[in-house]
Amino acid sequence: MRSSPGCLRQSEVAALEEVMIELPYDLMRRKIELHLRKGLLLKVAEPSPLHGAAPEAEAERALSSPEFTAALKRGLSRGGKAVVLIDDHTRPTPTKRVLPKVLEKLERFQEVTVIYARGTHETPTQELLEMKVSREVMDSYPVIIHNAYNHRLHYYVGLTRLGTPVWVSSELQDAALVIGVGSIFPSELAGFTGGYKIAVPGAACYRTINTNHRLCLSPNADYGILEGNPLREDIDEAGKLAGLSFILDFVLDLRTGKAKAFYGDPVQAHRAGAKLSAEVYRVSAPRADAVLASPGAHEDIDFCQALKAICAADEYCTRGGTIVLFASCPLGVAWPELSSLLKEAREEGWSREEILLQACSSDYEAIAAYIAYRLYHLLVKREKRLIVVSDNLSESDLKEFGAEVYRDPQEAVDEATRGARDRSVLVLKSAGCVWPLVE
Secondary structure, three states: OOOOHHHOOHHHHHHHOEEEEEEEEOOOOEEEEEEEEHHHEEEEEOOOOOOOEOHHHHHHHHHOOHHHHHHHHHHHHHOOEEEEEEOOOOOOOOHHHHHHHHHHHOOOOOEEEEEEOOOOOOOOOHHHHHHHOOHHHHHHOOEEEOOOOOHHHEEEEEEOOOOOEEEEEHHHOOOOEEEEEEEOOEEOOOEEOOHHHHOOOOOEOHHHHHHHHHHHHOOOOOOOOOOOOHHHHHHHHHHHHHOOOEEEEEEEOOOOOOEEEEEEOOOHHHHHHHHHHHHHHEEEEOOEEEEEEOOOOOOOOOHHHHHHHHHHHHHHEEEEEEEEEEOOOOOOOOOHHHHHHHHHHHHHOOOHHHHHHHHOOOOOOHHHHHHHHHOHHHHHOOOOEEEEEOOOOOOOOOHHHOOEEEOOHHHHHHHHOOOOOOOOEEEEOOOOOOEEEEO
């Protein structure tokens, strides 16, 4: 016989109380409000605060530095063309706010070109492009949307020690100064984003990108690993061959918009920035039966990017547990290669080792095969439950991923926590940007 509320002990009443949780959603333009029984909550895990400044102020500091003055002097002595590489709509770098300041410093060059270094990501809509580059800049400078799939738009610069043939945008061929503008977050492949990554894969051709991505099969290609990570070391060598000589990278506080700039040599400045990024984005939490994950930043722009949040949530989720992903994905899945590979893997009954073979094959996109390999237990064997809350995706869109799709966030949470034991639910904010550390 159930006790009436008046007969409950104080500890039981506290366990029945609800806690309200807000999660960022839809490129952080909206928030989702969830209610969870307080007794279920294990922890709300999120990145640490960053003591920074406005991105514009940090850009001014970088562009007034001796490092930039020296790079500018060297560039002007070599010729009349400068190129600025910027990252794309899948990254939260405050490019629109800082790019005009960079371009202003380059006005002594006869020619200045901006390359939207999107690697193999989707072509941006005009709306997405204008999120990164102002109309004024587009009216004043050539802004080239990089196309990795047209080999004729690239030129060969050499072979890395690990055997990656490096073709990069022909726009870099005659450049006297190449500057990269990006941000530094933990990466499940390259250790951290940023640095030479803006050039390769950002402004490289597909063959170069896919060859480099095969190195992700190394156990050292993982969160936070730079030295000894073959994928990162290959990127650094390829980026140097491409001619990138100066970076302006930011470590960001996604909640406040504050930033800390790291600038100068693409390796030295990047390593300094990675150290701070680790302090902010390395998130410690225990394993949980249910992980409620919000990608954060721009990581829910499509399901391809949101998979980063799934990779992180998977680290914390117990075997047989449930991951609930809150991802708007206005651009849809955006990864047909992975969908096709997962379908074939299940139909053919591939083992994890057989997926590894596909990752080494030229028949498949290496990074798609890697994700299928890394998340084999989840996406192929379906040993954990995957629930996706999205107002743009359907179950047919995610059929090959085995995901249940909900429109109502609270309904999804109630379903995922039905019958759950106390202290079994982890809330993970900015899951697409964290470096998971399991307690």
